[in-house]
Amino acid sequence: MNIHEYQAKKLLNQNGIKIPKGKIAYTANEARHAAKSVSAKGPWMLKAQIQSGARNSGHFLEPRAGQGGGIRLVKSIKDLWSEADSMLGATLVTQQTGIRGQIVSRLYVEAYTKVGFTFYAGMAVDRTQATVTLLLANTKDNDINTIAESDPEHILRLPIDLVVGPTHAQTGKAAEFLKLQPRSYDSFYLFLRGMFKTFVANEALMIEINPAGVMKNGDIVALDAKIRLDDKALFRHPENSRLKDDYETEPRELKACKYGFTYHEFDGNIGCIVNGEGVAMALTDLLKRNGSNIACWLNVKGGVDRDKIAAGIKIIATNPRVEGIVINILGGFVRCDLIADGIIDAAAEVGMNIPLVVRFEGTNRDDAENVLKRAGLPLILAYNMEDAAEKIVQSVQESE
Amino acid sequence: MxxxxxxxxxxxxxxxxxxxxxxxxxxxxxxxxxxxxxxxxxxxxxxxxxxxxxxxxxxxxxxxxxxxxxxxxxxxxxxxxxxxxxxxxxxxxxxxxxxxxxxxxxxxxxxxxxxxxxxxGPNTPGLMTPLEARLGIFPENIHRKGKIGIVSRSSTLTYEAVLETERVGLGQSTVIGLGDDLVIGMNFVDVLQEFMQDDETEAIVMIGQLGGMFEEQAAEWYKNCLNRKPIIGFIAGNSQAFSATVGYAGDIITRGKITAEDKKEALSDAGIIVVEQINRVHEALAKLNLATDD
Missing domain, CATH: 3.40.50.720 (NAD(P)-binding Rossmann-like Domain)
Incomplete structure (x- = not known):
């Protein structure tokens, strides 16, 4: 689960990290009040609170929101009000939101903070080493994604002990790597300790402070912040579960979540229901080999029953991109006859009029196949994944 | 054994x-x-x-x-x-x-x-030694005792691999699902080492996927492995679409960008037989000319 910048900053600040003074606003009037309370004379930063990076280089779909991106510097209260008014309710598109963008429903109003040198600081679980890793990079010439992809050796990576946290030796090495001035050392140490404390106390999977900046007096300040929390640990952090913003999640994904499924959308035309991420990936690869692309996959995970499969089909069928559905379920203890019942339930409810390919492996498969054949649905049975991919692509092409 | x-x-x-x-x-x-x-x-x-x-x-x-x-x-x-x-x-x-x-x-x-x-594990179907020990949730009816060791990161693709051995009349020595979680116990190298020393195992199928560097570690280890048995490898997650949406964003910043293609290349370089589709594993197995298991 991701949280908003202002929420992330609050968590970081509670653990000793300096942040610019800021306040959240849902209306232009609130933004004006917020501005006055964080800085008497300005200037101010107006920051769209959507859970996406690259907000600054993004653009709004609505002309009324103007040419600017999702982060704007304003110098007068009057400008602040009109800029806030134009951004609120408008749709911000960034490299990460996809073409549909994300509606801006709240703005974070911050006192503009002057900094000199800026850098990237991240903390994430490195699954290969099963450790927490601290990442630092000088982002003067390139953004962090470019560095990570094309210049990975320019990122300093330090393994952090889960109990001890970043040591003096490590923070010293990090300060040297970033070529910080000695007067920043103390603040930098507290900054890294603060990141670590936030990471551990909230059971984060990832924290990114991009950028962090060095103020005139040498202090380190977090100018932006992104935190991803471990969903599986939220039961231990009820206060953090409340930070979830349902508007950030695609409605179908939200619905899938309620059943304990995971759901992802892509830009193809075939919807897949699978149990397991590996199968989802392998099936997507196969669709591609057959000249088609995936529209979405729904991972019903592990055991599947009648109600789950019916719910899954209903979710997928509401995706307008979907022109055909593949159900590929196998393994553990799948009762194929129950899945067949679920398919019939859902088909009756949504009025299945697009090709449906079903492949399953498990107990009572023969019964299930007979049930499906008798139901008179427009469905095709497949004997393995490769066969399923070929059949769905072919029948979608034929139905066009 | x-x-x-x-x-x-x-x-x-x-x-x-x-x-x-x-x-x-x-x-x-x-x-x-x-x-x-x-x-x-x-x-x-x-x-x-x-x-x-x-x-x-x-x-x-x-x-x-x-x-x-x-x-x-x-x-x-x-x-x-x-x-x-x-x-x-x-x-x-x-x-x-x-x-x-x-x-x-x-x-x-x-x-x-x-x-x-x-x-x-965790989050694994477990371990299955056909006709001997079922430690987990494997569907026992698809298994047959034999000479192929199977190790997989993806739970459901494990079953797919088992079915592939079946297609060419082969069975399994032991089948292990490493688990679908971000942080897991045993990894490819740990399990492959065991298979190399097992008298009964004559060849291995390993199923990897995008994310982490476990396949690369396995490839590196296999390069220097003495008395090595053939390994057939499959990697899920070729489509470009995944890098942004699926899996774990932390992978890119902690390790740099690694694609399924990179993984396959690492496996091939080490001498592992890479198959492009999971349902072609049986063809690669057939080429090994092993005696069928009954």
Whole structure:
């Protein structure tokens, strides 16, 4: 689960990290009040609170929101009000939101903070080493994604002990790597300790402070912040579960979540229901080999029953991109006859009029196949994944 | 022979009295698995499925000489259950439990470093040695005893690989699902080492996927491996679409951008036979000209 910048900053600040003074606003009037309370004379930063990076280089779909991106510097209260008014309710598109963008429903109003040198600081679980890793990079010439992809050796990576946290030796090495001035050392140490404390106390999977900046007096300040929390640990952090913003999640994904499924959308035309991420990936690869692309996959995970499969089909069928559905379920203890019942339930409810390919492996498969054949649905049975991919692509092409 | 668990392995089930655990324990017993006891705190003294239930792993080990455990404990209690098994010095823990918080697993990994206990999982279908031991939730009807070792990161693709061996009349020595979680116990290298030393295993199928560097580690290890047996490798996640949406964004910043293509290249370079589609594994197996298993 991701949280908003202002929420992330609050968590970081509670653990000793300096942040610019800021306040959240849902209306232009609130933004004006917020501005006055964080800085008497300005200037101010107006920051769209959507859970996406690259907000600054993004653009709004609505002309009324103007040419600017999702982060704007304003110098007068009057400008602040009109800029806030134009951004609120408008749709911000960034490299990460996809073409549909994300509606801006709240703005974070911050006192503009002057900094000199800026850098990237991240903390994430490195699954290969099963450790927490601290990442630092000088982002003067390139953004962090470019560095990570094309210049990975320019990122300093330090393994952090889960109990001890970043040591003096490590923070010293990090300060040297970033070529910080000695007067920043103390603040930098507290900054890294603060990141670590936030990471551990909230059971984060990832924290990114991009950028962090060095103020005139040498202090380190977090100018932006992104935190991803471990969903599986939220039961231990009820206060953090409340930070979830349902508007950030695609409605179908939200619905899938309620059943304990995971759901992802892509830009193809075939919807897949699978149990397991590996199968989802392998099936997507196969669709591609057959000249088609995936529209979405729904991972019903592990055991599947009648109600789950019916719910899954209903979710997928509401995706307008979907022109055909593949159900590929196998393994553990799948009762194929129950899945067949679920398919019939859902088909009756949504009025299945697009090709449906079903492949399953498990107990009572023969019964299930007979049930499906008798139901008179427009469905095709497949004997393995490769066969399923070929059949769905072919029948979608034929139905066009 | 087989790896890690076979007919003589004395197995206990942690959390045995739960619904899912009861269901699978019964199936494993019917399959012939040498399950000797269950552990559920507070239910010691009970007889469940004809087996004694103990309050602690230590008690169960003292009474039954069990050396391995299968775990169905709910996520919130899984960390302490694994640690309990490590402290009782079990050789093998197979953790089926899903949804364990990552921090708990990081702590578990730290503890495992100083112990001889091997952990499979969590969030895995477990370990299956056909006709000998079923430690987990494998559908036993698809398995046949034989000479192919299977190790997979993806639970469901494990079954797919099993079906592929079947297509060419081959069976499995042992099948292991490494687990679908971000932080897991045993990895490819750990399992491959076992397979290389196992008399019964003649070839191995490894199923990898996008994310992490476990396949690269395996490739590196295989390069320098003496007396190596053939490995057939498959990697899921070729489509470009995944890098942004799926999996774990932390991978890119912690390791740099690694694609499925990179992984396949690493495997090929090391001499692993890479297949492009999971349903072509049987063709690669056929080319090895192994005698069929009956």
């Amino acid at each position: 087989s790896i890690l668990a076979g007919r003589h392995t004395r197995v206990l089930v942690q959390g045995m009295t739960g619904t899912q655990a009861s269901f699978h324990t019964k199936r494993s017993l019917d399959y012939g698995t040498n399950i000797v006891a269950g552990v559920t705190p507070g239910k010691g003294g009970l007889i469940h499925l004809g087996l004694p239930v103990f309050n602690t792993v230590k008690e169960a080990v003292n009474e039954t000489k069990a050396t391995a455990s299968v775990m169905f404990v709910p996520a919130a209690g899984a960390k302490s259950a694994i640690i309990e098994a490590v402290e009782a010095e079990l050789d093998l823990v197979v953790c089926i439990t899903d949804n364990i918080p990552i921090r708990d697993m990081l702590e578990v990994k730290n503890i495992l470093k100083n112990s001889h206990t091997r952990l499979i």
